[in-house]
Amino acid sequence: MSEVKYSKEHEWIKLEGDIATIGITKHATEMLGDIVFAELPEKGSSVEKDGTAGVVESTKAASDVYTPVSGEVLDTNQEIVDDPSKINQDPENNAWFFKLKIKDKSEMDSLMNKEDYDKFAKESNS
Amino acid sequence: METKKTSLYKLHQDFNAKFVEFAGYQMPIQYSEGIVEEHKFTRNHSGIFDVSHMGQLFIYGGDELIIDLEKIFPLDLKNLKLNHSKYSFLMDKDAGIQDDLIITKINEGFLIILNAACKDNDFKILKELLNEKYKMVLDENRSLIAIQGPKSSQILNDVIDRVKDLNFMSGNWYLFYNQKIYITRSGYTGEDGFEISIPNNLVDKLTRELIDKGSKLVGLGARDTLRLEAGLCLYGHDLDKDKTPVEANLKWAISKERISKGDFIGSDTIIKQLNNGVTKIRVGIKPEGRVIAREKTKIFNQSDVHIGEITSGTFGPSVNGPVAMGYVENKFSEKNTKVFLEVRGKKHIGSICSLPFYKKSYVKGSN
Numbered sequence: 001m002s003e004v005k006y007s008k009e010h011e012w013i014k015l016e017g018d019i020a021t022i023g024i025t026k027h028a029t030e031m032l033g034d035i036v037f038a039e040l041p042e043k044g045s046s047v048e049k050d051g052t053a054g055v056v057e058s059t060k061a062a063s064d065v066y067t068p069v070s071g072e073v074l075d076t077n078q079e080i081v082d083d084p085s086k087i088n089q090d091p092e093n094n095a096w097f098f099k100l101k102i103k104d105k106s107e108m109d110s111l112m113n114k115e116d117y118d119k120f121a122k123e124s125n126s
Numbered sequence: 127m128e129t130k131k132t133s134l135y136k137l138h139q140d141f142n143a144k145f146v147e148f149a150g151y152q153m154p155i156q157y158s159e160g161i162v163e164e165h166k167f168t169r170n171h172s173g174i175f176d177v178s179h180m181g182q183l184f185i186y187g188g189d190e191l192i193i194d195l196e197k198i199f200p201l202d203l204k205n206l207k208l209n210h211s212k213y214s215f216l217m218d219k220d221a222g223i224q225d226d227l228i229i230t231k232i233n234e235g236f237l238i239i240l241n242a243a244c245k246d247n248d249f250k251i252l253k254e255l256l257n258e259k260y261k262m263v264l265d266e267n268r269s270l271i272a273i274q275g276p277k278s279s280q281i282l283n284d285v286i287d288r289v290k291d292l293n294f295m296s297g298n299w300y301l302f303y304n305q306k307i308y309i310t311r312s313g314y315t316g317e318d319g320f321e322i323s324i325p326n327n328l329v330d331k332l333t334r335e336l337i338d339k340g341s342k343l344v345g346l347g348a349r350d351t352l353r354l355e356a357g358l359c360l361y362g363h364d365l366d367k368d369k370t371p372v373e374a375n376l377k378w379a380i381s382k383e384r385i386s387k388g389d390f391i392g393s394d395t396i397i398k399q400l401n402n403g404v405t406k407i408r409v410g411i412k413p414e415g416r417v418i419a420r421e422k423t424k425i426f427n428q429s430d431v432h433i434g435e436i437t438s439g440t441f442g443p444s445v446n447g448p449v450a451m452g453y454v455e456n457k458f459s460e461k462n463t464k465v466f467l468e469v470r471g472k473k474h475i476g477s478i479c480s481l482p483f484y485k486k487s488y489v490k491g492s493n
Contacts, residue, residue, distance in 0.1 A: 033156060033160055033161055033347070034161055034163075036416075036443075039417075060155070060347055062418070081416075
């Protein structure tokens, strides 16, 4: 069974076994506007919890993408690099950013569930 | 200071605008469809821009005013025909650009359109330079909207009869609900279009009529991507007091006749630069790949020497890739010169290119 959690930096993370799939939330894409550029971490590299793991840019500005957990990058989604508008279209499914082999599952504990995140997103939307 | 609102604020709200503060005004950065769609709709159909934050300066006077304004602007104003417009700049004594502007000859004098962030300072400077000899009105009772894109001429003509007859960079007075509005065929998107100076109490009505005829509201976000694709400068970014019109590659806007006389503010520097060349110059820059090189990005040459900086950079929706402009040392300004752009610590390859990135011929009108 899989578990989806959310970070305060507006990433979602889906854990299946010890493989985590990470992307940005629909709320994040709505704040950013049209995404026109995406940069992802290198396959095989290690990323640390809350560290920078990519960049998305709208026509207006660049924003860092953080990883909510530590691990080794197993795969990245080339489709969103080739066509970043896919991130706006389907952020929480097909437009995932990268997959990690998670280092420490307990890092998931501090993340929010859907209900808490929705509330957080609504409050931060001022 | 409290931010100001334009007379179209209610309309922007009705169309779900996202607002940003710009030059002391609450302005729409985009509406619900987003910057990319608004940009493309302008290129393919017609977009309406609220630019009421810009200054509309009326200066009243006759032949003496023309003589006095020629001491300030590098233009052949004596030969500027009634209702014709010219692009120009307000320079300091070293030819540093204090603002860029459009000046139009009207019956009673001149109408000058100024940048929002500069207008109050421009007013002060001009008042001093003209020794308070002339009546000057920075008109807050009029709004300014632009309608841009290939369908705009038909759409506007459906509301304001005969506006189609205007030629590029010329204007005239028209009537809308018995009030006088001044329309010029101009704009800042690289598309055919019009700018309309209209009393505040009528601007909402006119804008809604244009929307009913098929035009759509477009925010400042798309205005920026459109003007950058068209290779046009944004004051405070591509132009400022540390740059001259020659360095900004805008010498086409300086009258040759006036250079030969050299009797306007900043003319010494301009003439020197035209004769001896400049050390830095504005160029177009095309990054390879998709990386966006934004303002303040450092530019390096092939030997890793720092040769300049980006002043505007974004993603161009019609070009479907990143576009930028900036200043480089003149000796590296040749078209197709390879450059390296430092983005997030990595150097990305790009090349110097000619402007604009996106070209469409301006419609000259029917006569």
